[in-house]
Amino acid sequence: MAYSSDKPAAAVRGFVPPQNDEERRLMRRVEELCRVAQARGIPRYTGFLSDREQVLAEASCHRAAFAAFRFWGGYPEAERRILCLEPPQTWQEEPVAFLKMTAQGDDLPGHRDYLGAILGLGLDRACVGDILQDPQSAGVFYAAVLADKQELIAAELTSAGRSPVRAEPCASLPDTLARGPERTLQEATVSSLRADAVLAAMMHTSRGRAADYIAAGRVEINHLPLQAPHAAVYARDIFTVRGVGRYRLMEIGGKSRKDRVFISFFQY
Incomplete structure (x- = not known):
């Protein structure tokens, strides 16, 4: 990324105290x-x-x-x-276990279907971690779950969405998933570090359209509702746009010759 001025010291978002x-x-x-x-x-x-x-x-x-x-x-x-x-010099548990979930048929379940099916067993959301699709098979998903819930879910989960499902314990994620998803880092310039300007750049839309999403209550930053389009944003902020997707602002750089700010980001 080329800059016409020195890169400023990175500002960070301060701690936001509990809201409820x-x-x-x-x-x-x-x-x-x-x-x-x-x-x-x-x-x-x-x-x-x-x-x-x-x-x-x-x-x-x-x-x-x-x-x-x-x-x-x-x-x-x-x-x-x-x-x-984990206090020093104490035994440590492995708190996370994995399930492999395989579905068959034409109407294959997705992430929401699997999450709903697992919670439908009477479990709390805190019992379930990430749910990931096998990139090599549309009918296979993996779920991270609390270790003490692995056997229960494997025995009781028999369907998700409209499909029958076979759930079985597995020792780990496939290497392709364990390495994490490959995300394309994108770059843009913005007129200011206002939320509407940055969101517009990440969504490849107009600033007015981004402001409409904010006004409609569809945007969160770091899982807290974004209240105003002029709110300041910081590196590492996570934007969640309901019905669209999630974005992470990775880096804020220097300014261009036209006094625009360089940013880098990726979409989940």
């Missing part, structure tokens, strides 16, 4: 898990957390002065991940 009772409960729960892990010297694990929940969980660990934590979703590029609280 559910988020506050999550933070209190994580702090309590930290205290238990520290006092008893035993590992503790949450369920699978979204990006936003991971931010809150990490803040809770810092608040509890507990440094021996990590996030793990079964493979390096996982989006939904478990908070692992």
Whole structure:
């Protein structure tokens, strides 16, 4: 990426405190898990957390002065991940297990069908991590699940959408999935780092159209509703546009000779 001026120091988004009772409960729960892990010297694990929940969980660990934590979703590029609280010199569990789910027929289930079918077994969303399609077979999906729920789901999951399904435990993801998806890094220039300008560039649409999505309440940044088109954005922000897709703003560069800002991003 060519710049006509020096690259500025990267600004980062500050911590956004909990916005509702559910988020506050999550933070209190994580702090309590930290205290238990520290006092008893035993590992503790949450369920699978979204990006936003991971931010809150990490803040809770810092608040509890507990440094021996990590996030793990079964493979390096996982989006939904478990908070692992593991005091030094203690035994560690493997909290994540995998299922291979195979469907047959003309109307094959997709991600939403599999998620709905698993939750329909009476399980909470925190029991399920990423659900990934095998790129070599449209009828095969893999799911990361809590290790103690693997056998239950394998035994009880018999259909998804309109298709019969065979679910079976597997030791790991295929290498093609474990490496994570190949995403094409795209580049653009924007007139400013306003949300509507950046979103328009990522969606390859007009600024007015992007503002309409925001006004309609269809846009989130880091899993929080975007309230105004003029809101500032930062590197690593994740944009979710309901009905369209998700984008990550990877890098904010310098300015062009026409005083436009270089950005790089990819679409999930």
